[in-house]
Amino acid sequence: MNRQTLQADAPLSATAATPLLSVKDLAVRFATREGVVEAVNGVNFNLARGEVLGILGESGSGKSVSLRAIMGILPRGRTTVTGSINFDGHELLSMPEKELDRLRGPEIAMIFQEPMTALDPVFTVGEQIAETIVRHEGVDWSTANARAKNFLEMVRIPSPERRLQAYPHEMSGGMRQRAMIALALSCKPKLLLADEPTTALDVTVQIQIILLLRELQRELGMAVIFVTHDVGVASEISDAVAVMYGGRYMEHGPAENVLLAPNHPYTHGLMNSTVHGSMRGQRLDTIPGLPPDLANLPKGCPFAARCGHAIPECEQGGIALSAVGKNHFSACLRVEKEGRSFFA
DSSP: OOOOBOOTTOOSSTTOSSOSEEEEEEEEEEEETTEEEEEEEEEEEEEOTTOEEEEEOOTTSSHHHHHHHHHTOSOSSSEEEEEEEEETTEEGGGSOHHHHHHHBTTTEEEEOSOHHHHSOTTSOHHHHHHHHHHHHHOOOHHHHHHHHHHHHHHTTOSSHHHHHTOOGGGSOHHHHHHHHHHHHHTTOOSEEEEESTTTTSOHHHHHHHHHHHHHHHHHHTOEEEEEESOHHHHHHHOSEEEEEETTEEEEEEEHHHHHHSOOSHHHHHHHHTOOOGGGTTSOOOOOOSOOOOTTSOOSSOTTGGGOTTOOGGGGTSOOOOEEEETTEEEOOHHHHHHTSOOOO
16 A cells, blocks of 8 residues: 655645634643643644534544634643644634634634533523624624524524523523524524534434534534544534544544544544444453543554554654545554554
8 A cells, every 4th residue: 555644734635725713733731730731732624614522532632622712712820732723724822812812702703512511601602693793793692692593593492592591500401502503503604613522412412413513513504623532423413534543643544444444543543443333242352441641642553552553663752644545544553564554
């Protein structure tokens, strides 16, 4: 197989010639009493307009931190963010806070994992959505309230006029999540960041939210980054998938290629440890061991200690993403050496 090492500026999707978002060599470090936590380590990707990127991985792999770095909401003082985050021609990492604040809402919006803590408990849902519209678009409150009602209808909240007057604690978990989506979409952003928005919901509501997000994404033409640890969710909503571990991308490519023909042992392990209906009575094939300590990352592949295919070279140095197909990249030394996937 002819393989090519992925360079920092190489496009990671077929439509990324003029990407809406281009992230290069993104690294995030947190200073703690135990040492420096290397949460994100040299992440590169491009996101086209209207594309949905699913970031898949275990807890602590750096998924949510990546979104917060793009949004510019990581705690200051003890956080160091390096690299480049270019959104629609704007370099976000060097942008003054006031200018960045103007982009949040009308250009970039975020859905948080737990709406009960993201929504303000002392204001009604309608007030919070209308305030966002008034602040960013300068319309009067009457117009903003009418638009807030329209967005509650868009996310299929029943009795939207009554729900405008409801406080977050007066709504169910599924309704709060829908209200959070309405708030995020209220200024029709170009980029939506979704941080595990369905994790706390039951399966039925989870499916409804995923289908709703996909429908709204297509209707509004938004680009979306959807963070999840659920393979099934990633397969339902994503055009492209990035598999993250130890703050790095282990594999990246079209969703169908990554999820149906994985080229990294970690991706393969995630697929094998996913429960589905046909597995009744079968033993679950789990990934052994624990994720690495981000304050003491190994020199080589961060997955080597848990990988049944590891060879001594895997622990010697950093392993770059390399092409394994069209727009499909993997950071596996064994796959690179053997020139083929042996995980199918």
